[in-house]
Amino acid sequence: MNPAQARQRMETLRAELRRHDEAYYRKATPEITDFEYDVLKTELADLEARFPDFTDAASPTQTVGDDRAPGFVEVAHRQRMLSLDNTYNEAEVRAFHARLARLLETDDLRYTVEPKIDGLAVSLTYEAGRLVRAVTRGKGDRGDDVTANVRTIRTLPHALHGAAPNAVEIRGEIYLSAAEFERINAGRAAEGEALYANPRNLAAGTIKQLDTGEVARRKLEIVLYGLGYCEPQTVRSQTELHEQLKAWRLPVVEKLWRVRGIDETWAAIRELDALRRTFAYGTDGAVVKLDDMARQRDLGDTAKAPRWAIAYKFKPDTARTRLRAITIQVGKTGILSPVAELEPVLLAGSTISRATLHNEDEIRRKDIRVGDLVEIEKAGEVIPAVLRSFPEERLAGAAEFDLFALVGGKCPVCGTGIARLEVADEEARGVAWKCQNYDCRAQRTGRLGFFCSRRALAIDGLGDVVAAKLVELELVKDPPDLYDVRVETLATLNLGTVEEPRIFGEKNAAKIVAAREAAKALPLEKWLYALSVPDVGESTARELGRRHRSFAELEESGLLRAVVRKAELLARRELEAPASRKNPAKSEGDKARRKELCAQLDAEIAGLDAGVLAGAPADIGPVVAASVLEFFAGEAGRRLLAKLGALGIDPQGTMAAAGVFTGKTFVLTGTLPALKREEAEQKIQAAGGKVSGSVSKKTSYVLAGADAGSKLEKARALGVAVIDEAELLRLLAGA
């Protein structure tokens, strides 16, 4: 993988992980299993280690997932709430011990082993023994104040029993029992409401309810296991903390193993695995903590997790059942996804009748056929996945899966012909069948839901069910049509059936109207992302938003045209190269002509690089550029822009305002003493300057740090001004 590819992949992984973080922490509706999530995260961490130039302090590998939601007051934690490093195998647990033994220069180490509760983290503050505050983990340093909701937890004392410190933060996990989960979901099913996927999501969704009465009706529970800020602190070990929590009469983990050395640690983990299904809460792993708190402090923390603890995640539960049928769902980009319809089977405490199958190639690779006995897995209790089939037990006559034949070559929603898509699109994972009709009802619904999602325009309250209804009633074709739907229409929307109506209501309708108004002021980058322009992900949208003032400018973008033009020139250059092997020169005359042509092409390329393309980001390659230009020149794009125009919505780009560096081009080389490369780039761009990758006569300044290389030499040779970080900061300060 070359650096450009690595950077692209890292951006993609970060965007994807952020999306999953959002789904898990904020919306409590994860789309992938914890295990799949960890696989993505490990890939990103590996790339970051290999390509340190592209590290990012805001990367999901460096931060804890953010659970904050609107409507709550944010409160700072006195001591940060961290996450835990995860492992899935014994060797890594042993490596953890070996690392601690090396750092602490002894392998005689005591640990506690306790259940890893599958709930949501909370920090309780008791002052003078009284519960004063309960705050979610948030983004680690500050979270949402959920005190009123936490006070409804019946098993939680509002005062500590016996002597208490002046102030203490006690950390723990809020959860729902399996029985309570079933009870609430059964009620929702009766009401025709969407079901929660698992107890953890339901608990997370409940704690983020603004209606405390509703929270009280759902019997949340809590278990406490950790210490944050504590004044004065008397406990010296994890074991003592556990005893102290019990003495205060707080609910604690059902069992805690106190062990010495790694072999006892591993034995305790095995015992815990055998016992965990009997616990009141879902247990998805074991947490191993160094017992001695003085040593914990010596080891300290990384950016997101303590060095003195590790979580070992248990293998997900699996079950066998029969694959009854494969049905097809159509997403916002028109991609057809197969879904497994299963003989209902009990798995990890709930009945499963559907599972994801990803795509056709995967079904073929795993040789899964309708009628097969299959093994399904439910990790982290999200939507289960089909792991494998058992071809040896297959009934005769089972045909290989053929998506095209199954749907008769047509989109199952709108009946338009489908086409095979051969792109490197991450969501499609390489290969997919796609509905060709941009106006397909399924695509429209998907785009509307996406338009309103948090990362897009954050029109909260407009979820998939409402989106589907608006599209079904043809009230919305393109997402901006949402602005034409009257508040009365929204309020009277029936999301249920004629026999069992479920009316959306005035309160919800008013919420949407307020949110859509607020969205009008969002910047170009958000709108661009929200409109589902092909190939435009979040980071591309951001880059485009920074380099254009409006949709009108983007539609005619000189930058994008230059990117496309340069790709054409490079292709031509390769073809015409006098020494081309594919296309050898036919004669001396031909060679001379081609040499001259190549010189012309080179000159034009250099002109583009030094001009329009100076500082152009790697994100915007020729495929993206062509795709954006084509989209806005095409029918769908024109329709969207006309609609926005008619609505008077004209989102503004965050293009660098004129500043001290307007018209100046910078090239960075070497390592700066204080600023990271991206930080320096940002400062330059924020002041109106451009950053380019190569030095030319047009370069205004070369910003050089330690170990600067050939760019510095070239700058000197061309007589370009060379400055250091201090000088840059002086210039920025206008001195």
Ligand code: IVH
């Ligand atoms: S210790 C600073 N102990 O797992 C140490 N965490 O994946 C972190 N969790 O954010 C907390 N059970 O919300 C600890 N027995 C346990 C736990 C536990 C569940 C959660 C906690 C943490 C997350 C990390």
